[in-house]
Amino acid sequence: xxxxxxxxxxxxxxxxxxxxxxxxxxxxxxxxxxxxxxxxxxxxxxxxxxxxxxxxxxxxxxxxxxxxxxxxxxxxxxxxxxxxxxxxxxxxxxxxxxxxxxxxxxxxxxxxxxxxxxxxxxxxxxxxxxxxxxxxxxxxxxxxxxxxxxxxxxxxxxxxxxxxxxxxxxxxxxxxxxxxxxxxxxxxxxxxxxxxxxxxxxxxxxxxxxxxxxxxxxxxxxxxxxxxxxxxxxxxxxxxxxxxxxxxxxxxxxxxxxxxx
Amino acid sequence: xxxxxxxxxxxxxxxxxxxxxxxxxxxxxxxxxxxxxxxxxxxxxxxxxxxxxxxxxxxxxxxxxxxxxxxxxxxxxxxxxxxxxxxxxxxxxxxxxxxxxxxxxxxxxxxxxxxxxxxxxxxxxxxxxxxxxxxxxxxxxxxxxxxxxxxxxxxxxxxxxxxxxxxxxxxxxxxxxxxxxxxxxxxxxxxxxxxxxxxxxxxxxxxxxxxxxxxxxxxxxxxxxxxxxxxxx
Numbered sequence: 001x002x003x004x005x006x007x008x009x010x011x012x013x014x015x016x017x018x019x020x021x022x023x024x025x026x027x028x029x030x031x032x033x034x035x036x037x038x039x040x041x042x043x044x045x046x047x048x049x050x051x052x053x054x055x056x057x058x059x060x061x062x063x064x065x066x067x068x069x070x071x072x073x074x075x076x077x078x079x080x081x082x083x084x085x086x087x088x089x090x091x092x093x094x095x096x097x098x099x100x101x102x103x104x105x106x107x108x109x110x111x112x113x114x115x116x117x118x119x120x121x122x123x124x125x126x127x128x129x130x131x132x133x134x135x136x137x138x139x140x141x142x143x144x145x146x147x148x149x150x151x152x153x154x155x156x157x158x159x160x161x162x163x164x165x166x167x168x169x170x171x172x173x174x175x176x177x178x179x180x181x182x183x184x185x186x187x188x189x190x191x192x193x194x195x196x197x198x199x200x201x202x203x204x205x206x207x208x209x210x211x212x213x214x215x216x217x218x219x220x221x222x223x224x225x226x227x228x229x230x231x232x233x234x235x236x237x238x239x240x241x242x243x244x245x246x247x248x249x250x251x252x253x254x255x256x257x258x259x260x261x
Numbered sequence: 262x263x264x265x266x267x268x269x270x271x272x273x274x275x276x277x278x279x280x281x282x283x284x285x286x287x288x289x290x291x292x293x294x295x296x297x298x299x300x301x302x303x304x305x306x307x308x309x310x311x312x313x314x315x316x317x318x319x320x321x322x323x324x325x326x327x328x329x330x331x332x333x334x335x336x337x338x339x340x341x342x343x344x345x346x347x348x349x350x351x352x353x354x355x356x357x358x359x360x361x362x363x364x365x366x367x368x369x370x371x372x373x374x375x376x377x378x379x380x381x382x383x384x385x386x387x388x389x390x391x392x393x394x395x396x397x398x399x400x401x402x403x404x405x406x407x408x409x410x411x412x413x414x415x416x417x418x419x420x421x422x423x424x425x426x427x428x429x430x431x432x433x434x435x436x437x438x439x440x441x442x443x444x445x446x447x448x449x450x451x452x453x454x455x456x457x458x459x460x461x462x463x464x465x466x467x468x469x470x471x472x473x474x475x476x477x478x479x480x481x482x483x484x485x486x487x488x489x490x491x492x493x494x
Contacts, residue, residue: 246415
């Protein structure tokens with residue numbers, strides 16, 4: 001264990017390839033521990049790489065943020081949000097999620113397309129790590145970027161529509177919904193970037209599959225904003241958790257086939 | 262052109278014969294429904310079409326898994342053919358449903374959970390075909406399509422559940438319906454016979470279409486090979 005933690009990060013390619021490591025005849029707890037730490041260090045390295053690249057260029061986050069603001073602005077004109085005080089909770093939760101999902105699509109597309117255009121995807125795949133660790137890292141990175149945008153948009157919307165959106169339960173729903181969206185989105189975006197019309201392909205592939213996330217998140221958010229009880233919010237939160245678990249598991253199983261060359 | 266093999270010929274003739282008998286049963290044998298009248302007869306086409314579309318997408322799902330496990334191109338052809346046949350039956354279901362809904366619900370369309378889920382499912386498989394068209398490398402196309410066929414199929418029941426929690430007005434003829442359903446009815450034994458026969462006919466029809474579509478794909482591939490041979494010669 002101490003020897004594992006003294007190793008350098010996996011991306012440095014100094015470490016022993018995991019795949020080539022001799023498989024012990026009998027698996028002990030420390031073997032599993034080593035596998036798990038390797039996996040999470042590899043995933044963490046992918047997230048760190050995305051974050052470092054973004055901190056330098058800042059192009060993805062700024063694009064997502066400006067785009068989100070524009071969507072909110074357009075909804076404000078289209079739906080006349082100010083006038084209908086009575087239905088504000090329902091309408092705002094819808095606006096909120098459509099904004100997040102549109103911004104998320106931009107982020108997902110850019111995050112995977114950049115990997116392909118700069119040839120760094122091939123580099124990532126050459127790294128001697130489990131490929132699902134790459135998937136996990138990319139998903140976590142996309143989740144992080146979407147969450148950063150949401151952290152800025154939520155207080156802003158609260159001010160703009162004079163409605164408190166910083167409810168702890170709402171933040172949980174936002175996190176669960178974003179997780180499900182990023183998990184499926186990362187998988188589908190890694191397919192969409194290979195397609196000829198890749199910019200339009202992602203939403204076409206992703207939206208019909210992500211409808212349960214949208215429905216459950218909008219319904220749960222509306223119930224929370226309308227100060228409803230847990231019996232009204234609970235089923236939607238459970239549905240979100242179920243969706244997240246199922247699709248993270250499915251994506252883990254099939255991601256190897258998507259990046260196999 | 263080479264003739265279809267014996268089994269396929271029998272399947273083609275059998276499906277045509279069954280379809281004639283089924284149509285006869287629907288219009289001559291099945292009694293008229295009391296409240297809805299003649300328009301209820303569309304039920305014998307509507308429900309089997311819907312069943313066949315689900316069956317077709319299930320076949321795509323299973324064929325996708327089989328392709329990813331073994332890498333046999335036959336499974337990819339089956340998956341792709343099944344989506345096309347499934348979409349045909351999906352469109353038939355939506356059209357027959359609308360024709361029935363106009364007199365029964367007094368509207369062509371309503372945002373009922375079943376109708377909405379069904380439309381979303383149709384869009385998933387339209388996206389499946391668009392994904393295939395956007396990819397050039399046949400091996401990658403097969404892999405991606407298999408993955409999307411799996412992800413899409415798993416999402417359909419979850420979508421249905423998420424939308425069902427709003428009340429439904431779609432009738433449930435088999436099993437217990439919800440209290441708000443409109444246009445439901447109890448089947449007499451003659452209706453049941455007609456319905457089951459129609460269900461069987463459509464299932465046979467599905468396999469007939471699928472087999473022909475797979476044959477067409479194989480022939481198209483042969484043509485491609487012959488062309489390549491001719492050019493290289």
